[in-house]
Structures are given as structure tokens and as C-alpha cells.
Amino acid sequence: MRHIISVLLENESGALARLVGLFAQRGYNIDSLNVAPTDDPTLSRLTLVTQGNDQVIEQISKQLHKLIEVVKVSDISEAAHIERELMLVKVKAAGNQREEVKRCADIFRGQIIDVTPATYTIQLVGTSDKLDAFIQALGTTPILEVVRSGASGIARGEKTLAL
Amino acid sequence: MTSQTQPDDKSAEHNRSTEMLSGAAMVIRALADEGVEYLYGYPGGAVLHIYDALFQQNKVKHVLVRHEQAATHMADAYARASGKAGVVLVTSGPGATNAVTGIATAYMDSIPMVVLTGQVMSHLIGGDAFQETDMLGISRPICKHNMSVRRPEDIPYLIKKAFHIAQTGRPGPVVLDIPKDMTMPNQKFPYHYPADINLRSYQPKQHGHSGQIKKAVTALLSAKKPILYAGGGVIMGGAANELTELAQLLNLPVTNTLMGLGAYPAGDKQFIGMLGMHGSYEANQTMHHADVILAVGARFDDRVTNNTKKFCPDATIIHIDIDPASISKTVNAHIPIVGLVKPVLTDMLALLKQKKKKLDTAALAQWWQQIDQWRAVHGGRYDTAAPLLKPQYVIEQVSKITKGEAYVCSDVGQHQMFAAQYYPFNKPNRWINSGGLGTMGFGLPAAMGVKLNYPDADVVCVTGEGSIQMNIQELSTCKQYGLGVKIINLNNGYLGMVKQWQDMNYESRYASSYMDSLPDFVKLAEAYGHVGIRVTTPEELQPALERAFALKDQLVFLDIHIDPKEHVYPMQVPGGAMNDMFLSKTERT
Numbered sequence: 097m098r099h100i101i102s103v104l105l106e107n108e109s110g111a112l113a114r115l116v117g118l119f120a121q122r123g124y125n126i127d128s129l130n131v132a133p134t135d136d137p138t139l140s141r142l143t144l145v146t147q148g149n150d151q152v153i154e155q156i157s158k159q160l161h162k163l164i165e166v167v168k169v170s171d172i173s174e175a176a177h178i179e180r181e182l183m184l185v186k187v188k189a190a191g192n193q194r195e196e197v198k199r200c201a202d203i204f205r206g207q208i209i210d211v212t213p214a215t216y217t218i219q220l221v222g223t224s225d226k227l228d229a230f231i232q233a234l235g236t237t238p239i240l241e242v243v244r245s246g247a248s249g250i251a252r253g254e255k256t257l258a259l
Numbered sequence: 260m261t262s263q264t265q266p267d268d269k270s271a272e273h274n275r276s277t278e279m280l281s282g283a284a285m286v287i288r289a290l291a292d293e294g295v296e297y298l299y300g301y302p303g304g305a306v307l308h309i310y311d312a313l314f315q316q317n318k319v320k321h322v323l324v325r326h327e328q329a330a331t332h333m334a335d336a337y338a339r340a341s342g343k344a345g346v347v348l349v350t351s352g353p354g355a356t357n358a359v360t361g362i363a364t365a366y367m368d369s370i371p372m373v374v375l376t377g378q379v380m381s382h383l384i385g386g387d388a389f390q391e392t393d394m395l396g397i398s399r400p401i402c403k404h405n406m407s408v409r410r411p412e413d414i415p416y417l418i419k420k421a422f423h424i425a426q427t428g429r430p431g432p433v434v435l436d437i438p439k440d441m442t443m444p445n446q447k448f449p450y451h452y453p454a455d456i457n458l459r460s461y462q463p464k465q466h467g468h469s470g471q472i473k474k475a476v477t478a479l480l481s482a483k484k485p486i487l488y489a490g491g492g493v494i495m496g497g498a499a500n501e502l503t504e505l506a507q508l509l510n511l512p513v514t515n516t517l518m519g520l521g522a523y524p525a526g527d528k529q530f531i532g533m534l535g536m537h538g539s540y541e542a543n544q545t546m547h548h549a550d551v552i553l554a555v556g557a558r559f560d561d562r563v564t565n566n567t568k569k570f571c572p573d574a575t576i577i578h579i580d581i582d583p584a585s586i587s588k589t590v591n592a593h594i595p596i597v598g599l600v601k602p603v604l605t606d607m608l609a610l611l612k613q614k615k616k617k618l619d620t621a622a623l624a625q626w627w628q629q630i631d632q633w634r635a636v637h638g639g640r641y642d643t644a645a646p647l648l649k650p651q652y653v654i655e656q657v658s659k660i661t662k663g664e665a666y667v668c669s670d671v672g673q674h675q676m677f678a679a680q681y682y683p684f685n686k687p688n689r690w691i692n693s694g695g696l697g698t699m700g701f702g703l704p705a706a707m708g709v710k711l712n713y714p715d716a717d718v719v720c721v722t723g724e725g726s727i728q729m730n731i732q733e734l735s736t737c738k739q740y741g742l743g744v745k746i747i748n749l750n751n752g753y754l755g756m757v758k759q760w761q762d763m764n765y766e767s768r769y770a771s772s773y774m775d776s777l778p779d780f781v782k783l784a785e786a787y788g789h790v791g792i793r794v795t796t797p798e799e800l801q802p803a804l805e806r807a808f809a810l811k812d813q814l815v816f817l818d819i820h821i822d823p824k825e826h827v828y829p830m831q832v833p834g835g836a837m838n839d840m841f842l843s844k845t846e847r848t
Contacts, residue, residue, distance in 0.1 A: 106460055110406075114399055121400045151587075158584035164404045164424060167460040259459070 098127070099153050100173040100249045102257050103142040103166060107133050111165040115142070118163065124148065124156050128181075128224070128246030139167065139259070143248045145224070168257055176252040182219070182245040183227045184209075188238040189216040197237055204230045215240065223247075280450040282411035283308035283442035284315075286375065289418040291318040292452040295346050297337070297711060298322070299330035303350025304390060305377025308442035310348075322711065322740060324704070325732040327354050331361020332701050332730070333708030335370050336668060339691045340709045342497055344371035344425045351377040351439075352390030356397065360698060362432045363401040367695025368518060369495060371430035373421045374398075378407065378438040394436050403431030408441040412448040416456075423456040428463030429582040430495055467579065467598030467606060475553070475577045475594050476610050479509055482551035483622035484573075487511040488534065491518030491694065492556015492580060492600050499523070499687040501604035502555060508611060510623050512630055514542040516557050517679055520690040525683035526663070531630060532639075535563040536831045537676045540637035540840060540848075543831065545630055546571055547838035554578045556600045559590040560695075569836035579603050637829060637842050639680060647822035648797050650674060650749045654681035657719060657747055660804045665717035666691060666709045670702030670726030673755035674747075676827040678721040700729025706744040707737060717745070717808065724750040724777055734787035734814070743812040748780060751823040759826045763841075784816035794819040 105111050112131060119126050127145040134141045146156060153171060160169045189197045194216070201208060201218045204226065210217035220230055224247050231242070251257065280288060286309050290298065299322045302310045313321055324330045327349045334345025349358050355376040365372045376398075379388040395405050404424045406417055414437075421433040479485060487506050493499055499522050506513045506529055513523040514534040523530055532539030534546055546552065552574045557563070559578075564570045567589050578585075578592035579600055586595040596603055641651045654677050657665075663683050669675040669692040684690045691709060693701040706720035720727075727748055737744060749755075757772040781791030790813050794803045800819070807815035832839040832847065840848045 110395060110399075113396070117399050155584065155588060162429075162582070162584055164458070164461050 097147065097149065098173070099146055099148065099171050100177065100179060100247060101144045101146060101156065101160070102170045102172050102249060103144065103160060104134070104168040104257060104259070105140050105142060105163075106165040106167065107138050107140045108165055111140070111163075112142075114163055114165065115160065118159055119146075122155075122159060124152065128244070130246040130248050136259070143246070145247050167259065170251070170257045172249045172251050172257075175255070177249050178252060179223045179247050179249045180221055181224050181227055181247045182221050183230070184217060184219055184243040185231070185234075185239060186215055186217045186241040187234060188214060188240060190214050193237055197234070200230070200233050204233070206230065278450045279447040281308070281312070281442065281444045281447050282408070282414050282437075283312040283444055285411070285414040285448070285450055286418065286437065286442065287312045287316060287319055288450060289415045289452055290346060291316070293418065293422055295319055298346050298348050299324060299333040299708070300348035301327050301330060301350065301354055303352075303354045303377060305351035305379060305439045306348060306354075306375075306437075306442075308439065308444055309375075309377070309437070311444065312442075321348075322736070324736050326730065327357035328361050328700065329704035329707070329730050329733045329736065331358045331372070331374065332364065332698075332704035333711070334372050335361060335365045336691050336705035336708035337712050338365070338370045338372055339368075339494075339705075340666060340688050341712065342495065342688070344373050344422055344430075345708065347372065347374045349374070349376055350390065351379055351394070352392045354390075355392055355394040359397060359401065360700075362398055362434065364693050364696045364698045364701060365432040366401045366403065368491060368693065369430050370432065371425040372432035373418070373425050374402075374432055374434045376434060376436050378436045380440045381409075381438045382440070384438065394434065398434045401432075402434050403429075405434035405436065407436040408438060411441045411443075411446060414441065415450060415452045419453045420456050420458070423458075424461065428461070429585075463581065464598050465602055467596040467603040469606070471594060471596045472603065472606050472610060475596060476607055476614065478551050478575055478577060478594060479553060480611075480614065480616050480618060483619055484548060484550040484626045485509065485511050485623075486545050486549040486552055487513045487523075488516070488546065488552055488554045488557055489513060489519045489522045490516040490555065490557025493519055493522035494556075494687045496556055496581070496600040497687075498556070498601040498604055501601055501608060505604055505608055505611070508608070509618060510627075511553070512545050512627070514538070514546065516560070516563060516694075517692065518694040519557060520679060521684035521687040524685040526685050531634070533679055534837075535560075536565070537680065537827050537829065538563075538831075539639065539680075540829050540842065541630055541633040543829070543837045543840060544633045547836055548629075549574045552576045554580075554592075555604070556580060558585045559588070561589070564590060565831045565837055565839065566834050571837060641825075645822060648794070648800065648819060650677045650751075650821045650825055651681050652797065653747065653749060653800060653819055653821065654678050654721070656800055656804055657721075658682045660808050661717045661719065665689070665719045666706070666713065667719050667721055668692070668702050668706035668709060670720070670722040671697045671699045672723050672726060673759065673825070673827050674721050674723045674726075674749040676756075677749070680827075699726040702726055703730050703733050703744070703746065706746075707733060707740075707742050710742045710744050711740060718743075720744050720746045722746060722748050723755060724748060724752065724774060724780070725754045731783070734784065734789060734816075737814045738788045741812060742814060743810070744814050745807050746814070746816045748816065748818045749821050750777075750780070750818055751821050751825070752777065753823055755825075756827070762826065780816055780818035784814070789814040789816055791816045791818065
């Protein structure tokens with residue numbers, strides 16, 4: 097099953113390498129990984145999407161906790177949460193296709209953020225599923241480039257993952 | 260990303276202290292302030308400033324090994340015997356990579372150790388400089404934590420942090436990488452060694468959850484077929500006394516893991532031997548049929564459980580461990596308790612003493628009757644009528660002459676299992692072996708580390724002709740420091756454990772398990788300035804041992820030629836349950 101794990105870790109050199117190394121060493125898989133400093137510059141917030149049964153996810157969470165620089169770990173997909181991913185897609189858009197791509201982007205509430213006579217670059221934000229669906233919906237439109245940020249997530253309601 | 264996290268009151272600390280030291284002097288001074296007596300290491304370009312600082316003081320003594328791996332095993336064995344972190348100093352590049360096996364060995368057995376590795380100058384890092392290697396990258400998966408020095412003034416804080424992390428929670432090795440320019444002798448900084456360290460991201464638990472402890476006590480009191488399964492956590496956690504008291508209060512049969520030998524006295528009637536792959540028949544049977552298993556500081560390793568799907572089908576498992584990741588990792592625990600074993604056992608004892616509910620003595624009496632029947636089945640028997648020397652007999656005789664009081668440092672292989680099975684450990688911290696990683700070459704440097712710190716104790720290295728050659732150069736270090744270790748070389752001319760598996764699984768095709776052209780170990784010992792004695796018959800053994808142990812301060816190398824065909828039994832049948840065992844070459848449960 098797909099899980100979204102949020103981690104607060106010390107913003108120190110080597111901390112990220114240690115965390116990523118843990119996944120490689122123990123054979124856990126990473127679907128996506130997203131990391132940046134928080135409002136507190138000594139802390140980084142990391143969102144990691146992984147797959148595994150309950151036992152594997154429990155081990156991942158425990159092993160992450162063991163890393164000295166990890167401050168907090170939470171499997172936010174266990175409860176109500178919000179998930180967002182940013183995608184930039186550059187597509188070939190000439191002739192009839194131009195209008196169709198624009199319509200499709202509008203349906204998905206995407207924005208065209210760069211234009212040339214032959215291409216569009218579309219920005220889209222949503223759950224990873226929604227981004228997948230948009231790529232499907234582009235159909236025969238030739239895709240030139242896809243850049244995805246990986247999911248970021250936050251718990252709904254008053255629950256927080258902070259110091 | 261920013262560099263190191265700094266203590267908040269750093270400037271205040273600096274104002275109080277006026278002493279100015281170079282980075283190199285700070286390294287040594289911090290070790291002295293930490294109470295370190297011995298530093299095990301090997302000099303080289305990147306650590307020469309530190310060695311020079313070492314030379315100019317006399318609080319911290321340095322032991323010069325012949326290969327960096329030996330330095331790590333010496334420090335590791337000191338930690339296993341004393342409970343305190345051992346300290347290693349090696350240079351960059353090959354110095355650091357030679358230490359890797361020793362770091363991994365300590366990591367697998369949760370042994371506290373601080374390893375200081377030299378590094379090339381900061382501005383050269385990443386440029387493939389002479390003797391540069393990414394030691395942080397290399398050591399990351401095999402140590403509890405690693406760090407590098409970015410500013411010389413951080414050295415005291417980082418050394419304190421290294422000791423703190425190494426020695427608390429689940430212990431382990433910590434690597435501190437020190438670029439050469441952090442130790443320049445002419446650049447001085449205010450020195451202050453912090454009294455303690457508080458890390459917001461690392462707050463290991465001490466006490467167990469009281470509700471869980473209550474549940475565990477209730478389960479133990481209603482058990483009809485209980486067993487106590489104790490591991491290395493009891494030894495490193497200094498909880499052998501509490502464990503023994505608990506076991507005796509509840510009349511529990513006790514089995515120790517390979518790492519836990521000595522946690523409960525082997526001479527006591529409630530001890531039923533080691534469990535697992537080469538565990539006793541009775542220990543494995545008792546585990547398999549138990550209704551309640553109290554696991555303390557043990558981790559349900561694959562060398563214990565055999566096939567986890569068939570593991571102890573009727574048992575309610577109580578698991579006490581400091582590391583939550585060890586709980587329900589391979590075998591599901593019904594009552595997990597996260598905490599240090601000593602306070603958890605103390606809390607359990609207090610609760611048990613208040614409880615009105617009595618033990619089910621009738622059921623326990625029946626259980627013990629059953630266990631005694633199992634005891635009679637194998638009983639550690641071996642062929643005593645054979646004309647060739649049996650390794651089991653050798654260990655029994657070593658135990659006799661040392662009155663079961665020696666520190667026994669083992670290498671890895673058949674001899675290790677024979678020592679574990681036939682030397683009765685009545686005290687903790689006396690059995691020193693590489694259980695998790697299984698590092699051949701561990702035994703001799705381990706014995707050296709113990710002997711150096713406990714010069715009046717009998718220190719035995721049980722080894723084989725394969726293992727001993729993996730660090731035999733250390734015979735020279737032994738001479739330099741007068742380390743009177745007794746080496747029991749169980750020489751069968753084969754890599755015995757490999758051969759045993761080849762006998763059992765490969766129709767005795769001995770692929771690379773026979774060693775031709777072995778050296779004359781007696782002459783070799785003599786060449787290094789020690790005493791060598793060869794033993795080839797059972798009659799020669801007793802006098803040779805007497806002579807060896809009478810030579811108190813001398814290293815004696817006993818080259819003992821044993822039956823090359825001997826196998827280690829009992830042995831669990833691969834893929835089976837705990838109690839599926841071979842009992843000899845011809846018997847199977």
C-alpha cells in the first residue's frame with residue numbers, strides 16, 4: 097500500500113544522505129522524495145512516498161526514528177491529510193492541438209506558464225493521482241518533458257508535525 | 260544546508276574558560292577529560308598533528324597496533340569487558356578503510372566505540388587527494404552515527420557528542436572524521452569540555468511503559484511453560500543481577516543467546532544452555548514448547564529462530580528492548596516493552612514483589628520435569644573414546660584450569676561454537692566474540708584489548724588456524740606491550756565450519772576449505788618472542804595448559820591439533836522449527 101511519510105530532520109550536512117541510504121540499505125523503496133528547510137532554518141521537512149505492507153511501514157518508521165538527526169516521523173496517510181504535487185509539462189502545441197491542450201489544462205485547473213509558437217509549458221498542482229490523470233488526458237499530444245516535485249503533505253485539522 | 264548544530268550556551272562556556280589549545284591538543288585533552296586511558300591506533304599523514312599532541316602529554320596512552328583492524332577490535336573488546344566506549348585513532352584513506360571491518364563488527368553487536376579518523380585538508384576534500392577517502396560515506400551504513408569537524412573550536416563538543424551517542428540508548432560505534440587543517444598546532448582556540456549533551460532529535464528512553472510492564476508480569480505469573488531468553492542487551496545493559504533475581508523469583512528456565520552468555524550463571528540449575536543454531540537440545544525444545552517467552556535484550560536473530568514461520572507456535576512473547584526497531588522485526592511481540600533492560604527489570608521485580616498472585620507451582624514443577632527429560636537426551640555429549648583430541652575436551656580443560664573465571668575471546672568458526680557450548684560463563688562480560696558480523700580475525704586483538712585493561716585476569720583467545728592468521732601480525736604488538744594472552748589454537752587444518760557445511764550440504768566437496776602449507780605456529784610464536792607449545796595427543800594437553808597458565812605474563816601460543824572430522828552439534832535443521840535438530844552425524848530429532 098502507498099504511504100506518505102513526513103519527517104522533520106536536523107538541517108545538517110549528511111542528514112539527508114543518511115536517510116536516503118537507509119532506504120537503499122534495507123531494501124525499502126522510494127516512490128518520491130521532497131525536502132526543503134522549514135520556517136525554522138535548523139529543521140528540514142521531508143515528504144517521502146513509499147510502498148509496503150503494515151509491517152514494512154512500521155519498520156521504516158522505526159528505522160527512521162533511530163537516525164540521530166531525525167526529530168519526528170509521521171505516516172500522514174494514516175489519517176485525513178492533504179497531498180499536493182507540482183508538475184511542469186512541456187508539450188508540442190501547434191495547429192489544432194493548441195486549443196485542445198489549452199482546454200485540457202483548463203479542465204484540470206492547470207496554467208500555461210510558458211508559450212512558444214510550437215510548445216506550451218503547463219503547470220499543474222494536485223495529488224499525484226491527478227497529475228497521472230492529466231498525463232493520460234493529454235492523449236496523443238506529444239509530451240516533450242515532464243518535471244514532478246514528488247508529493248508534499250500535511251495533516252488535516254489541528255494536528256501538526258512540529259517541535 | 261548549515262553546518263554543525265551548536266550548543267546554545269557556547270559563547271558563555273568559552274568566556275568561563277581561558278585555556279587556549281590547538282585542535283590537535285583539544286582532541287587528546289577531550290579524551291582525557293572523558294576519562295579515556297587507552298587509545299588504539301596507527302599514525303599517518305592526516306593525523307600527525309594529533310599524534311604530536313599525544314606525545315606531549317601522559318594522560319592518554321596510545322597502543323600502536325600492526326594493522327588498523329586490530330585497533331578497532333581492541334577498543335571493541337575493551338568496551339565488551341568494561342561497558343565503556345573504546346577509542347580508536349587512525350589516519351585517512353587506507354587507515355580508515357582498514358578500520359571498516361572493526362566498525363561493522365561493533366555495530367552488529369551494539370558495542371560502544373568512538374573512532375577518530377583523519378581526513379585530508381578541508382580544501383582538498385572531493386578532489387581525489389592523496390590518501391583521501393569518503394569515510395563518512397563508507398561508514399554510514401555500519402555505524403550508529405558519524406560526523407565531521409568543520410571548525411576546530413567544535414572539537415570538544417563533537418567528541419562529547421560522539422561518546423554520548425555511542426554509550427546511550429542502543430550503544431554502537433560513532434565515527435568522527437577530522438580534516439588535517441582542523442588540528443593545526445599553531446591555531447589555538449578556547450577549550451571547554453561540556454559536562455553533558457542534550458540533543459533534541461535523540462532522546463533514548465530509559466524506563467518501560469508501566470502498563471506494559473504490568474501486562475508482562477501478569478502473563479509471567481499465569482504461565483505454565485515459561486522461558487527466559489536473554490541476549491547481549493543484558494550484558495551491555497549491566498542487568499545480569501536483575502535478570503538472575505527475576506529468573507529465580509519466578510523459577511524460570513533460562514537460555515542465553517550467543518551474545519548473552521554470562522547474563523545468567525551457566526553453573527546454576529535453572530540454566531538450560533545457549534539456544535539457536537548450535538544451541539542445546541533442551542534450550543531449543545523448551546523454547547519451542549513454551550507458552551510464555553520473556554525475551555530480554557535479544558533480537559530474534561535468524562541464527563536463533565530458525566524458520567520464523569514455525570517459531571514457537573504456542574508462545575505469548577514479551578519483548579524488552581531499548582531499540583523499538585528490534586521489536587516485532589522478525590517475530591511479532593505480543594507485549595512489547597521499550598526501555599533499558601536494567602530499569603525495566605527493576606520495575607518488574609518491584610511489581611512482582613507486591614503482587615499477591617502466586618506462581619502456578621504445580622504446572623512449573625511439571626514443566627521442569629519435562630525440561631529435565633530433554634536435558635538427558637543430548638547433554639552436550641561427544642565421543643570421549645576417540646584417540647584424537649576433541650575440541651570439546653580442550654575447552655573443558657581450559658575451563659577447568661581457569662576455574663571458569665577467564666575472559667574468553669573467540670574468533671569465528673567451529674571453535675567459537677565449542678567455546679560457547681563448553682566453557683561455562685558464570686559472569687557477564689567474560690565471553691567476548693563477534694556474534695553478529697562473525698568476523699574472523701577478531702579473537703587475538705580482542706584478547707589483547709582485554710588483557711591490557713585487566714592485566715591480572717586470565718585472558719584466553721580461542722581460535723583456529725584459519726582465524727588466527729587473519730590478524731597474526733598482532734603477535735608483535737603483544738610483545739611490545741607485554742600482553743600475556745593465552746592462545747588456544749584449535750588446529751584441524753580445515754576451515755572447520757565451512758567444511759562442516761560442505762560435509763552436510765555438498766557431499767564433502769571441500770572447495771577451498773583445506774589449508775595446505777600452514778606455518779609452524781610454535782616457531783612463529785617464538786619468532787615474535789613468545790612461547791609456543793604444540794599439543795598433538797590428549798595426554799599432552801593437561802601439562803601444556805599447566806605450563807602455559809603458569810607463565811603469567813607471557814604470551815603462550817598453544818597449537819593444539821584436534822580431530823579434523825569433528826562437527827558442531829546440536830545443529831538446527833535449516834528451514835525447520837526451533838526444535839528440529841541434528842544431534843550427531845547420524846541422529847536427527
